[in-house]
Amino acid sequence: MLDLTIQTDQTVAMPEAPYVARHFIDGQYHDSADGRTSDRVSPSHGIVVSRAALGTASETGAAIAAARRAFDDGCWSDLSGKERAIVLNRVADLIEANEERLAVIETLESGKPISQARGECGGAADLWRYAASLARASHGDSHNTLGADILGVVLKEPIGVVSIITPWNFPFWILSQKLPFALAAGCTCVVKPSEMTPSTTAMLGELLNEAGLPAGVCNIVLGHGDPVGSLMTTHKDVDMVSFTGSTAVGKLITKSAGDSLKKVALELGGKNPQVIFPDADLESAADAVTFGVYFNVGQCCNSSSRIIVHEDIADAFVERVVALSRQVVFGNPMHPDTQVGAIVTADHQQKIDGYVRAARDQGAEVMLGGGMMEVPGLGQQFYQPTVVRGVTPEMEIARAEVFGPVLSVLTFRDFDEAVALVNDSAYGLSAGVWSEDVHTCLSFCRKAQAGTVWTNTWMDGFPELAFGGMKESGQGREIGRYGFEEFLEVKSLVMRIGRSRAPWVKTG
Structure with a gap:
């Protein structure tokens, strides 16, 4: 055996039973229609740590439909930035209150050390609070130098329904690099976590309900990339896909989303x-x-x-x-x-x-x-x-x-x-x-x-600074103001004052 510092003791209590993770659709928890589930065996302890519903096209379609309805009826996108920020800040408070519960299940599902899981889950609250601040600070531009009879206004509007697909290595942190920023922009979302680490994402549904997020604004579907992820990237009612994972899968998503010209944001691999x-x-x-x-x-x-x-x-x-x-x-x-x-x-x-x-x-x-x-x-x-x-x-x-x-x-x-x-x-x-x-x-x-x-440092990160890569490490940015603006569409309004425009068709 290597001359290493090995820790075999355990100081954190194990859960009494596996966590049961269910889909969260239109504000309610659901089992899969066919009753199928998937067990996650802890890589460190060899026990069944969670039992998750295994989604099908049926649950995925229902989640996308709920997100579409919620966006189109304006129950979230029409709220003021202040009102959205209040909800996001409540979520941040609830994340901190549930840090240990989240960290224990994430440690057992992923194998990462509990101290790092605590830092990831509890620290994610800061991302939610920063996103809340952006909800209030977001604004467009005005142009009053286009002539005495023209006023130009540039609006920034939510892009619509966003599919968010997250990996197993930082399931709660990476979700929090995406979801609160999409919500701050006024989007509605469908989220799929990795089937290997579904539980902390499923738990988030409880916190969203408690914080007062309207039903359908965020929906969570558990399961495999096929069929859940594939439908999330191709469905006509999805306007954007935000994916973190391997470069190979990112390339496939870009191709499949291209048929409907959805916007795609990718955070992929690195060799740093x-x-x-x-x-x-x-x-x-x-x-x-x-x-x-x-x-x-x-x-x-x-x-x-x-x-x-x-x-x-x-x-x-x-x-x-x-x-x-x-x-x-x-x-x-x-x-x-x-x-x-x-x-x-x-x-x-x-x-x-x-x-x-x-x-x-x-x-x-x-x-x-x-x-x-x-x-x-x-x-x-x-x-x-x-x-x-x-x-x-x-x-x-x-x-x-x-x-x-x-x-x-x-x-x-x-x-x-x-x-x-x-x-x-x-x-x-x-x-x-x-x-x-x-x-x-x-x-x-x-x-x-x-x-x-x-x-002269490594891996210092802050919610204010954008994160993302060049070349095959991805496209687009997450967190910071630039990450927030990924979820916004730009619309220009050109307004003529009075009847100053000369007629194009000569009638006299």
């Missing part, structure tokens, strides 16, 4: 680099790299899964990261000290291991970890914190989104080579640079092809 220059604060950089690759068990689109370190400091820096990796607390997700938990499925665990084995076969050196691991009392659905060096740009481990606790190490000689390695990727979600020279940092930020660039 951190570049370490010799003059960097190496202790801070090593700690950030360690955090960036192991946070959420590495199952994070923003994972810093590759570092590009200057060859003069590579040996010392990798040794520092390996030493820190050995101190990361690994094991039982239901203990607050645990920092790295379980892998979401056994199949995904095998996929992670395949990348590491292929890199070793191609000549890379595994400095730490590199295999599946059993945690006493919990089973084998864990993967060792892993550091792989001697990685070259053509290796698959340097190019593919491994989505696990695996760090790839590449080296560079000068600034231009570092930037070239950063941009030699199909992805462009985020990047980081470590240097005490502000000129180096600024030059890097301007040249890196990424939607977010961090300087």
